[in-house]
Amino acid sequence: MDHAAVSSPTRTKSIVASAVAAVAFGALPSAAFAEIELGAGFAVTGFIDTSIYYNDLDDLGTVAGVDQVEIDFLYAGSNGVSAQVDLEYNDVDGTFVEQAIINYQFNDNFSMKAGRFLSYSGFEAEEPTGLYQYSGSGYAPYFYGYYQQGISAAWKGDLFGFTASLVNSAFDPLERDASTPGYELGASLTPLDGLTAKLFYIVNRYDNESDDDEIINFWTSYVIGGFTFAGEYNTADYAGGGSGDGFLLMANYATGNWGFTFRYSDFEIENAAGFTTVEDSAITLSPSYKVGKNLLVVAEYRYDDFGSGGGDSNSIALEALFTF
Numbered sequence: 001m002d003h004a005a006v007s008s009p010t011r012t013k014s015i016v017a018s019a020v021a022a023v024a025f026g027a028l029p030s031a032a033f034a035e036i037e038l039g040a041g042f043a044v045t046g047f048i049d050t051s052i053y054y055n056d057l058d059d060l061g062t063v064a065g066v067d068q069v070e071i072d073f074l075y076a077g078s079n080g081v082s083a084q085v086d087l088e089y090n091d092v093d094g095t096f097v098e099q100a101i102i103n104y105q106f107n108d109n110f111s112m113k114a115g116r117f118l119s120y121s122g123f124e125a126e127e128p129t130g131l132y133q134y135s136g137s138g139y140a141p142y143f144y145g146y147y148q149q150g151i152s153a154a155w156k157g158d159l160f161g162f163t164a165s166l167v168n169s170a171f172d173p174l175e176r177d178a179s180t181p182g183y184e185l186g187a188s189l190t191p192l193d194g195l196t197a198k199l200f201y202i203v204n205r206y207d208n209e210s211d212d213d214e215i216i217n218f219w220t221s222y223v224i225g226g227f228t229f230a231g232e233y234n235t236a237d238y239a240g241g242g243s244g245d246g247f248l249l250m251a252n253y254a255t256g257n258w259g260f261t262f263r264y265s266d267f268e269i270e271n272a273a274g275f276t277t278v279e280d281s282a283i284t285l286s287p288s289y290k291v292g293k294n295l296l297v298v299a300e301y302r303y304d305d306f307g308s309g310g311g312d313s314n315s316i317a318l319e320a321l322f323t324f
Contacts, residue, residue: 063301119145147173241272279307
């Protein structure tokens with residue numbers, strides 16, 4: 001089975017962990033949210049993401065408009081019970097329920113959740129509100145878990161953290177068949193202020209197949225002063241005999257309302273016969289400016305080299321991201 005076939009096509013552009021995931025492992029968002037209180041225990045938050053994008057590849061040209069709108073409804077119940085429902089619109093999938101989570105907080109360190117939720121894995125966030133630049137690396141469909149249906153547990157201490165998820169599918173949020181469940185295990189380490197390292201092991205199983213997808217995702221980041229440095233490495237063996245590996249290096253500097261990101265990413269996917277089916281190395285330069293508390297403007301230039309016979313491309317983007 002082609003692992004990439006079960007991931008949303010929007011993933012290649014925007015790779016926010018859920019509020020529950022942020023509590024578990026600590027997110028690094030680039031845009032701030034301000035919850036709007038609707039009543040006792042009820043709140044809503046969300047964003048509007050618009051952009052204009054040009055790519056010099058044949059037939060792509062310039063596109064502009066609304067990329068994504070999301071509204072997240074949060075409810076804080078009693079005795080540690082809470083719930084979250086995220087509604088999303090994008091021009092590929094239309095309007096749908098992105099997440100629906102019931103969470104139980106046992107104490108300050110340990111929680112469990114059930115429903116449809118985003119995988120903990122991956123340095124680059126699924127939503128544009130968690131990215132340091134406009135685009136994702138492009139390799140998330142091959143190396144990150146996606147939205148999943150199942151149960152998950154998370155423990156977070158001062159130094160170590162652990163997560164474990166049992167899900168119908170690691171990559172298909174619509175999968176209801178639980179007869180061959182997949183799982184995701186994660187560990188985090190925060191040995192110093194500003195230094196974080198995370199390791200994930202993902203196994204996805206398929207009916208009537210003797211082998212599985214097995215993915216290892218490791219990333220680390222260090223924040224000092226106005227700088228954020230990050231590195232990520234991924235390796236995978238896919239059902240049917242394919243394999244892949246990829247990495248990224250990123251540096252971000254933020255001062256006042258300004259920010260600038262440099263990223264280099266590289267990945268390669270091979271089929272069972274050892275032939276390269278997907279290959280891309282990319283350099284991304286992305287300045288940003290915070291216009292106000294709720295509005296972030298991001299510009300980006302990106303150069304992609306798709307390997308032998310694949311050609312290359314130059315792209316330019318300008319994004320306006322409003323959060324509430």
